[in-house]
Amino acid sequence: MLPLLLSLLAFNLRPAFAATAEQWRSRSIYQIITDRFALEPGAVVNECNLADQTWCGGTWKAITQNLDYIQNAGFTAIWISPVNQNYQGPKTAYGDAYHGYWNADISKLNEHFGTADDLMALSAEVHRRNMYLMVDVVVNNVMSTSLKPDWSTYYFTDPADYHPYCPVDFSNITSEQDCWLGDTTVPLPDLNTESASVVSKYGAWIQDLVQTYSIDGLRIDAAKHVKPNFWPGFAKSAGVFCMGEVFDPLVANVAPFQGASLDSVLNYPLYYALVAAFGLPGPQNMSALTTVLTQGSAYQDTTVLGNFLENQDIPRWHNLSVDPQSHYNAMTFSFMSDGIPIVYYGQEQGFSGNADPFNREALWPSNYTNTTSYQLMTTLNQLRNYMINTTDWATQKTNVLTSDQHGIAFQKGSVITVLTNIGSPAQNLTNTAFQSPWSQGTVTIDVIACRQFVVASSGYLEVEYTKGGVPVVLAEAGSLQKSGLCSTVFTALHDSSTGPAAVAQSSALRSLRASLGMDSLITLLLMTSLGFGSGWLM
Structure with missing residues (x-):
């Protein structure tokens, strides 16, 4: 009896993982809408017609059963959609609450996604894999189908717990904070978070949610x-x-929420800049990106900002930009610059839905294919995780080495990233040359193409895009030998009988390079005349 009692006490007193900003800085996040990520074995597979805006059957248990897909790509955390009870009435004009953002009684779980045991099991399995669990929470509002809701159906049952109805004026910050989001068809009653009672109840609720799961x-x-x-x-x-x-494109409006208020914010200003810089068709405005980087001093800490290209509230990248190279370059920026990279489920499968509800596709029809994007994410995660675990890379700040209309080169820690917005078609142009930090004779590796370059006397880098543009990520070969990246290159470096030029690449590397267009879309020149050797691994 005593062992059972001790076991129960240990269960009830188990601490939350209480991960800090410093710990999250080293993570990369895969974002999931629970209803759309995976089905349990034996579940009825429906068409998941997005226009129907209804349940498609994803559960917490199904996420648990498919964590390999996420972890194998190198992600070290998942973010799942809200877990609390949502609106439970008849289908509305905007569909059902499959997404989880229409709060009702937050003291209860959303039964569509599973049981408390299922959510605990997901948390336990995530942590067994040394990953982190992030949960989405909705604090600002609840959901209704009337301007005069039945308050008894909510966690906050007193009408005084809410601001009086008024439509939001998005040009006025007071209105944005006090008035109701939504519309008169599906209004979102706004909680009075200045109320001591609301503050107290929210504090008790979130503490219990975090500790329980x-x-x-x-x-x-x-x-x-x-x-x-x-x-x-x-x-x-x-x-x-x-x-x-x-949700704001201006650094001046976003940055004040980090610090005394919150540890971090989603980096919407960077998102808008990435679209402007890399989207095709688009303005190809690289200066928008450099401007946002320059304004980074307004944040308390850029290294914990959430970097993303997609989420449930904006169109898929492929809906905005038809050229796959634009995705590869923009995504590489989000991984290799300051911040925590976040990938929205399906981004790796090239989903192309427009805004809600068409950007909330079911993932299972993709068969979880090992796509080019998935492979690139895996490589970027592997490099990022290795640098974080072996150096102070995560806390190093991004330093722009050069930029022009068509490209940008930046350094973070001991890694240099060169990106372009020209896309797949050949362009007769060359990115501006810049001074590298490496001394003569340093062997560097482009970890995406697994090519070797030796620095000569001057240390300048020049990238030519006469056959199209792909991302280039360079690091010193000596710093990568235990990373597991580009193993064939290191085999060559240690095989004096064959030499680098004779090395045969693995089938996986060939596949990734061919898919990215490495063999036909880009020529990367480390010019001897500018201080680099001309040799590389093909």
Whole structure:
């Protein structure tokens, strides 16, 4: 009897993982809408017609059963959609609450996604794999089908817990924080987070949620629409890393939410800059990207910002940009610059849905294929994870070495990344040459193409795009020998009888290079006349 009692006490007193911003800095996140990621074995497979805006059958148990797909790509954390009870009435004009953002009684779980045991099992399995669990929470509002809701159906049952109805004026920050989001068809009653009662109940709820399910971090929906002075107390009660959604393109409007209010914010200004810089068709405005980087000093800490190209509120990248090279270059930036990279499920499969609900596709029809994008994410994660685990790379700040209309080169730690917005078609242009940090004789590796370059006297780098543009990520060969990356290159470096030029590449490397267009789309020249040797591995 005593062992059982001790076991129960240990279960009830288990601590939350309480991961800090410093710990999250080293992570990369795969974002999931629970209803759309995976089905349990034996589940009825429906067409998941996006226009129907209804349940398609994904569950927490199905996520648990498919974590290999995420971990094998090198991701070290997952972010799942809200877990709490949502609206349960008849289907609305905007569909059902399959996404999880239409809160009702947050003290209960959403039964469509499983049981408390299922969510605990998911958390346990995530942690067994040394990954982190981030859960989306909605604090600003609940959901209704009327401007006069039945308050008894919510966690907050007192009408005084809500701001009086008013439509939002998005040009006025007070209105954004006090008025109701949504519309008169599906209004979103706004919580009065200045109320001591609301503050107290929210604090108790989030503390219990985090501790019960051992949650490592929170993504906070619509953080911009709550007065900033609410967040410090809420975050303290949660006791874990908090990343807020501040849906705004301007650094000046987003940055103030990081620091005293929240640990981090989703980097919407960077997202808009990446679209402007790399989207095809698009303005190809690389200066938009460099401007956002220059404004980074407004943030308390750029290394924990959430970098993304897609999420449930914006069109898929492939909907905005038809050229796959634009995706590869923009994605490489989000991994290799300051911040925590976030990949929205299906991005690796090239999903192309427009805004809600068409950007919330079911993943299972893809058969979880090992696509070119999936392979590139795997390589970027492998490099990033290795650099973080062996150096202070995560805390190093991004330094732009050069940029022009068509490209940008930047350094973070001991890694140099060269990106372009020209896409797949051949372009008769050359990126501006720049001084590298490496001394003469240094052997460097482009980890994406697995090519070797030796630095000569001057240390200049020049990238030519006469056959199209792909991302280039360079690191010193000596720093990568235990990384598992480009193993054939290191075999060659240690095989004096054959030499680098004679090395046969693995089939996986050939596949990735061919898919990215390495063999036909780009010529990377480390010019002897500019200080680099001309040899490489093909």
